[in-house]
Amino acid sequence: DAKTTQPPSMDCAEGRAANLPCNHSTISGNEYVYWYRQIHSQGPQYIIHGLKNNETNEMASLIITEDRKSSTLILPHATLRDTAVYYCIVRVEPGANNLFFGTGTRLTVIP
Amino acid sequence: GAVVSQHPSRVICKSGTSVKIECRSLDFQATTMFWYRQFPKKSLMLMATSNEGSKATYEQGVEKDKFLINHASLTLSTLTVTSAHPEDSSFYICSAEPDGSYEQYFGPGTRLTVT
Numbered sequence: 184d185a186k187t188t189q190p191p192s193m194d195c196a197e198g199r200a201a202n203l204p205c206n207h208s209t210i211s212g213n214e215y216v217y218w219y220r221q222i223h224s225q226g227p228q229y230i231i232h233g234l235k236n237n238e239t240n241e242m243a244s245l246i247i248t249e250d251r252k253s254s255t256l257i258l259p260h261a262t263l264r265d266t267a268v269y270y271c272i273v274r275v276e277p278g279a280n281n282l283f284f285g286t287g288t289r290l291t292v293i294p
Numbered sequence: 295g296a297v298v299s300q301h302p303s304r305v306i307c308k309s310g311t312s313v314k315i316e317c318r319s320l321d322f323q324a325t326t327m328f329w330y331r332q333f334p335k336k337s338l339m340l341m342a343t344s345n346e347g348s349k350a351t352y353e354q355g356v357e358k359d360k361f362l363i364n365h366a367s368l369t370l371s372t373l374t375v376t377s378a379h380p381e382d383s384s385f386y387i388c389s390a391e392p393d394g395s396y397e398q399y400f401g402p403g404t405r406l407t408v409t
Contacts, residue, residue: 219400225402225403226298226387226400226402226403227387227389227400232396232397249403252351253379270337281328281343281389284330284337284338284339285337286337287337293369
């Protein structure tokens with residue numbers, strides 16, 4: 184079921200940009216790239232999603248390569264509260280289907 | 295954004311007893327809700343898909359008679375862990391997605407400890 188690969192862990196200095204990569208080389212044309220994060224002992228939190236174009240919201244930016252085989256989540260100014268496990272997920276357009284969580288990337292923001 | 299709540303947030307029970315966990319969508323209706331389980335330092339694993347008005351769909355390896363799911367209304371799904379054993383101790387999380395939305399919302403989770 185794992186359609187994405189992410190590095191297991193990353194560190195980022197507080198105030199700097201955190202760039203989290205994700206490989207999804209087998210993504211289908213109708214599949215979106217989603218990012219969620221999970222802070223310790225909490226439910227996952229939606230961050231952003233995209234299909235082809237780069238996307239930006241108040242939390243983050245999502246950069247998707249032209250061939251859609253990889254993407255990068257960018258937290259522009261990481262804070263200590265951004266320390267969490269970040270999950271990159273591919274899924275078909277919205278409907279009643281679950282999200283498959285891989286192992287994610289554990290991001291630690293260092294003071 | 296939409297809110298999903300879970301109750302209780304934490305429960306400790308004795309081996310052999312049953313525990314009910316509630317999942318509510320507070321400001322939207324959800325025909326489908328999902329139940330996940332997460333063991334320490336592991337990722338979320340889907341247990342079952344809860345369908346309003348019909349039977350739940352269970353993932354392979356999840357015992358339907360042990361993990362009873364009831365989706366009685368468009369805003370409430372319940373997961374009952376029957377005859378709980380210590381190996382059922384885990385973090386249980388539900389999620390729901392409003393119709394037409396691109397976001398799936400997760401509850402805060404319920405930590406179950408079976409002694």
